[in-house]
Amino acid sequence: MPRHDATDLARRLGEHAEAVCRHYLSNGRRSGNYWQVGDVRNIPGRSMFVRLKASPKGPPGKWTDAATGQHGDLLDVIRESMGLIDFKDVLDEARSFLAMPDATTAPDQTRRTPNPVPTGSTEASRRLFAMSQPISGTLVETYLRGRGITILQGTGSLRFHSRCYYRPDDHGPTETWPAMIAAVTDLDARLTGAHRTWLMPDATSKAPVDTPRRAMGDLLGHAVRFGVPYSVMAAGEGIETTLSLRCAVPDMAMAAALSAAHLAAILFPPTLRRLYIIRDNDPAGDGARDSLIERATDAGIEALVLSPVMGDFNEDLRQFGLDALRAEIADQLIRTDRLRYLKRAA
Structure with missing residues (x-):
């Protein structure tokens, strides 16, 4: 060239x-x-x-x-x-x-695409996230608001892709659906993976596919992050569950590990002194809670559990409303954090 x-x-x-x-x-x-x-x-x-x-x-x-x-x-x-x-x-x-042609090809040839990368790799995750756009005004914002999640500042780790590829299995035909793309990052904010949630074109629900949520890249120990953690943070499994709790305490840094197994293995920031574990009300959530409490205690970190009334905090938010969720959380935060976070959120 x-x-x-x-x-x-x-x-x-x-x-x-x-x-x-x-x-x-x-x-x-x-x-x-x-x-x-x-x-x-x-x-x-x-x-x-x-x-x-x-x-x-x-x-x-x-x-x-x-x-x-x-x-x-x-x-x-x-x-x-x-x-x-x-x-x-x-x-x-x-x-x-x-939208320019490749100067090395004849006029009737298509532009050569960038070198392919392994499917599901960190590099593939990075490219997918780079090709997506911020969620403001998109179907992702509409979808989240439809789930009761209305406080969306500080969600730069989420993006929207209008035609994200979905393949039911290794041999099935490829489909395209709108999708919420979430960046999975390490403790130094380096992107290591991505999570996709495929959506209906009207954003009323997830897409009608077998597995509407899939992760890719290097996930173990890492998470989808909202806010910068210092001495206090909360960590949970799902993105929507974590964002629901964040509506009640928007100034607390939070991380979604994407599964119970990954929550149990999440890495701790070096400044962390207190960890709130966002529990899902099921056996897998109980196992993740117990493992994470043990790891945090061994690391000298105070570990406290936040438990929903129903299956998870998104169910609580949608069923009871934001004011009730704040009251529910108030009883589970220690006094220092209740004064620090809930007063400003009210």
Whole structure:
């Protein structure tokens, strides 16, 4: 690939700098003539600045990370946010975004797609999450609100994909459904996997498929995270159960481990001093609770259990309402946390 072709692609991306940022750096936001985000891998924050309009300082699309001193153009953004290694894949992705043909193919040939990655791998998870969009105004927001989950700030780990592939089995035909995509991350906020919840096109329920929820990537010890944990956090199994409890205590950091087995094995942040275990009211939930209490106690972490009245906290939220859920939780939090979290949530 001649250097001038890559330079031309970077220039063309710069002409659509805000659209590029909204797609590949979706955890950021516009601030004046700049897009601000945590870093080039799309971590939430404000230390990286992408120029959106030409100025005496340079063309649009150039960026600088004030925290690290890194800088580059929008091709670098595509490479890092999607975890691409081969530069040819970066250029292909840029052309795809710009709807341009591959310069190395004849006019009647289709553009070569990026090198395939193993199905279900961490790299596949990273690409799926990068191809999805924030949930605001999407079917995911409609679906969650329909489940009684109305407090959605701080849910950058969730995204929406309008046509997510679903295959019933290894030999069945591939279908496409709208889906909620959740990022599974480690304690350093690195994406290790993804979770998909396929939805009905009207967002009234999950899709009518055999397994409407599936996870992929490296999951053990990791979780879908909401908020940054310090000395106190809560951890549960399902995303909707965890988000339901978060409606009652929105300022408490929480993590959804995606299954009872993974909840029992969740890793503890080094600053954690007290862990609330969000229990599902079933035998698997009881087993996860007991294992996690034992592990937390051995690590010098106080472990307390939050138990629902019904099967899980989403059932409680939908059946009894938010005020009743807050009252239910108040009796299970220690006094310090009750004053810290519930007073501000009221």
